[in-house]
Amino acid sequence: MAPLLHTGHLGKFLQASAIHAGHSEPALVALTFLPVAIMAALTALEAGARVGLTAAARLRDAYLGSPPASRLAALGLAISASVHVAIAVAEPHGGTLLAVLLALDGTALLAIACWAAVLAVPGWRTAAAALLSAGLVAYAVAVGGGLEELDVVGVATKLVEVATLGTLFAAARRPATDGGLFR
Amino acid sequence: MNLARIYAIVFGVVYTLVGLIGFAVAPGLDTGTLIVFQVNALHNVAHLAVGLLGVVAFLTGRNIEYARMMAVLFAVLTVVGFGPQPLLGLIPIGGLDIPLHAATALLAGAAGWLYWSRPQAKPAA
Numbered sequence: 001m002a003p004l005l006h007t008g009h010l011g012k013f014l015q016a017s018a019i020h021a022g023h024s025e026p027a028l029v030a031l032t033f034l035p036v037a038i039m040a041a042l043t044a045l046e047a048g049a050r051v052g053l054t055a056a057a058r059l060r061d062a063y064l065g066s067p068p069a070s071r072l073a074a075l076g077l078a079i080s081a082s083v084h085v086a087i088a089v090a091e092p093h094g095g096t097l098l099a100v101l102l103a104l105d106g107t108a109l110l111a112i113a114c115w116a117a118v119l120a121v122p123g124w125r126t127a128a129a130a131l132l133s134a135g136l137v138a139y140a141v142a143v144g145g146g147l148e149e150l151d152v153v154g155v156a157t158k159l160v161e162v163a164t165l166g167t168l169f170a171a172a173r174r175p176a177t178d179g180g181l182f183r
Numbered sequence: 184m185n186l187a188r189i190y191a192i193v194f195g196v197v198y199t200l201v202g203l204i205g206f207a208v209a210p211g212l213d214t215g216t217l218i219v220f221q222v223n224a225l226h227n228v229a230h231l232a233v234g235l236l237g238v239v240a241f242l243t244g245r246n247i248e249y250a251r252m253m254a255v256l257f258a259v260l261t262v263v264g265f266g267p268q269p270l271l272g273l274i275p276i277g278g279l280d281i282p283l284h285a286a287t288a289l290l291a292g293a294a295g296w297l298y299w300s301r302p303q304a305k306p307a308a
Contacts, residue, residue, distance in 0.1 A: 025218065028218040028219075029218060029219055033283070033286070035194065035197045036283070036290065038193070039186075039294075040286070043186055043290060043293045043294065045184075046184050046186055047297070064184060
């Protein structure tokens, strides 16, 4: 049957990626459910605050007081964390050690994302910058040393991490001004 | 926190992107695989429509109406997903679509009916 839309090179690239998605599939599934998880977490926070849980109210207020750049950085960290944890759970080619390292890295990234979004405590930018930089260097070394093949999901994740590093500086330079997008 | 507003932009953007990318892997009525989800052109059009509606709702302030519409629509789609697939011989919405549609409906319900910010009434002059 003839396609309704001709997507050209992009289509061929994505079709090839979809076939290639083999070992990246868990990461892509995790990314699909990430918005659902974020929305569920915010709903739970709001629900907790409305029923009078002090901790939930405090976290919600901290979230509402955080600058948009910090929330964007938190989103970037959460994306990276999801990919790392999903790949770790799916048992990567590198074996158990690599799985443990990826799981630890992902958990730490997720913790920093939460720190950035709902804790009014400074210091998260330094931790995030250190962890993201370490991850980027490790990936470059692994690819350069032939331990890992370049794939679409890996490269895209690293691009998100580079962009997140950029947002960290923006978050540091611009204090909270208005409500932002996700108020 | 205005959950309906957050819901509209988050799900609006995500479904719009999913709809657009879906056309790259399944541009016709034949079923293709997007990650682990079965999609075809009609499914992509549906994703694109609900996604763009979300973005429009966010921009026009009709967030609550959008969230409520999504809750009802996706609750129905979740139930229908358990039936014979593809739906009406046209759109595949079974398998992993079911938990995704269910989560979309539940969160939309929470955002649309339970937790949303009422507009602040202006004090009388």
